[in-house]
Amino acid sequence: MIKRSIPNFLAVTVMVFMTVFIALFLYSNIHLKNKITLQTVQEMEFISDVFAKAILDVMSGGHDKETYAVITGYGNLMGVEDLGIYKLTGEEAFQAASLRPEGGSKMIRKIGPADENFWKVSETMNLADFFDHDKRTYTRYVPLRSEEACINCHIKNTPLGILKVSFSAKSHFETLAHIQQFIWVLGLIVALPIAGLFISGVIIRDKNRLYSQLEEANNDLRETYNNLSETKYYLQMILDNSKALIITTDTEGKIVEFNREAEALLEYKKDEAAGKDVLMLYENPEQRNELISRSRFEDGEIWAARNREVTLRSKSGKLFYINLTLSALVDDKGGVMGTVGIGKDISEQKMLQFKLIQSEKLAGIGTLASGIAHEINNPLAGILGMAEAIRDEDDAGIIKSYANDIIHYATDAGKIVKELSAYSRSAHNEAKSTVDLSVVVEDALKLVKHATPLTSIEVVHNLGKDSLIFANASEVQQVFVNLIINAIHAMNDGGRLIINCLREGKFVRATVSDTGHGIPREHINRIYDPFFTTKPPGKGTGLGLYIVYRIVTKHGGSIDVESAEGEGTTFTLKFPAVDDAQHST
Ligand SMILES: Nc1ncnc2c1ncn2[C@@H]1O[C@H](COP(=O)(O)OP(=O)(O)OP(=O)(O)O)[C@@H](O)[C@H]1O
Ligand SMILES: [Mg+2]
Structure with a gap:
């Protein structure tokens, strides 16, 4: 507040100074001018009165020649510009010889024909009106009235004529001009510092205004900054908590x-x-x-x-x-x-889910096993029959042939058990190796065939040779077991299952297609979600494709699905291929 009132006080002071100064300046200007003018006029009047007195004295002698001589004498005095006596009618009576203009007599100018009124007119005139600025002269009109000496010819105190004296007012004007200059210089000397003061006052005021604006902006900025800091602190708290x-x-x-x-x-x-x-x-x-x-x-x-x-x-x-x-x-x-x-x-949740998946997988093995038990039953029945036959047989040759049959049946059963154990090998086994995807797919197909009767389903497959990938064989087998079982489930009324596995550039591409009921459009984005199933309770867990997706992406592969309702579904899988050369190194 104090800072702000300083420039205001300064401005008011400067304004007062300026006003006082201008008033003084105008006053002294007019006053001095008038004083000098009055002084000049008084001097001129005095001289012209002396002239008039002297001339009247001479004129009362009645000698025109002397009158001329006196007038000429005065007329030649320094500083006298014009000197003459005029009749009351305004015409010239006497004129100083040296001042006489070429071309005859003169009339009194300005005032016109002189009569009794002349004095009244001339008295009402301003003193300044008698100054001629062009010629730089001062003109005085003095009435010449009849005195004692004149009463022989004239009545006393009647106007006889007019004395006109023009004095040079050069020095008067010069003095005025000098005074004027002096006052101007003085004025500038005083005005310039005041103006400087005023301007600096204005500058200071502007500076202070800018300063206060800046201060306000600064305060706003500080407030914004504080708000921002608070907000930042608050956000940080949210983040950290x-x-x-x-x-x-x-x-x-x-x-x-x-x-x-x-x-x-x-x-x-x-x-x-x-x-x-x-x-x-x-x-x-x-x-x-x-x-x-x-x-x-x-x-x-x-x-x-x-x-x-x-x-x-x-x-x-x-x-x-x-x-x-x-x-x-x-x-x-x-x-x-x-x-x-x-x-x-969600790691903890995930562990529980894994355990669940594992148990579901075991349950899955149970489902598979019931199908497989039937498969194993046949060789077991064969083995049992052959063993019983051997018991009652003495012929070594026949016994040998029965033994060969037993070996054959046992090998078959062993194969089935081996396939099942490959599937059931726990997911804990993370080891990866170079495997032929065609072989893995074929094994998966065999395993499913043991478990599920494919009587009304035609199976077509095209499994290429150059299909090496780096993978965990049991996991990838699980992928295809799930896809094939899903395909079979989708073809309850029969159909065709087509399985391909071929090398394609840097990838091995495998497809599992069926001609089943297809996947409705609204389900297509959910099939990989855990527990999504359209199968009745007890028939499906909804984990099959979830496991498939996880295994495929874990192996750096990709899975895509194309499906048309009522026409069928194709799953396409791609795994990075491993070259033979790479394999051998
Ligand atoms: N080949 C397919 N044809 C038609 N629908 C399919 C096919 N494969 C999957 N589906 C649909 O996707 C759903 C999810 O499949 P997913 O394998 O994840 O679970 P599920 O087969 O229902 O149960 P689970 O495999 O756990 O026994 C299925 O319920 C089915 O609706
Ligand atoms: Mg399934």
């Missing part, structure tokens, strides 16, 4: 935000993780790329992948199953700034 993992990245996938839950689970400190590629957290980086490419455009969001399962790896290498919702981080203007991932650790 959230029991969900929150990880944000920039557009290049570099980690920006890494909340406390993420720190606790993944064992990286925020500072350590910030700026690093988020892919380092994924067990399989493809998962993230797939999430982004598969996510849908929804309600103004650019993209969002909701509740997807991903596997993240902690700093010490522990794996965590995370239910992740990944979406684009979009600013007010719709520009993508990066991604925000909000995840929940």
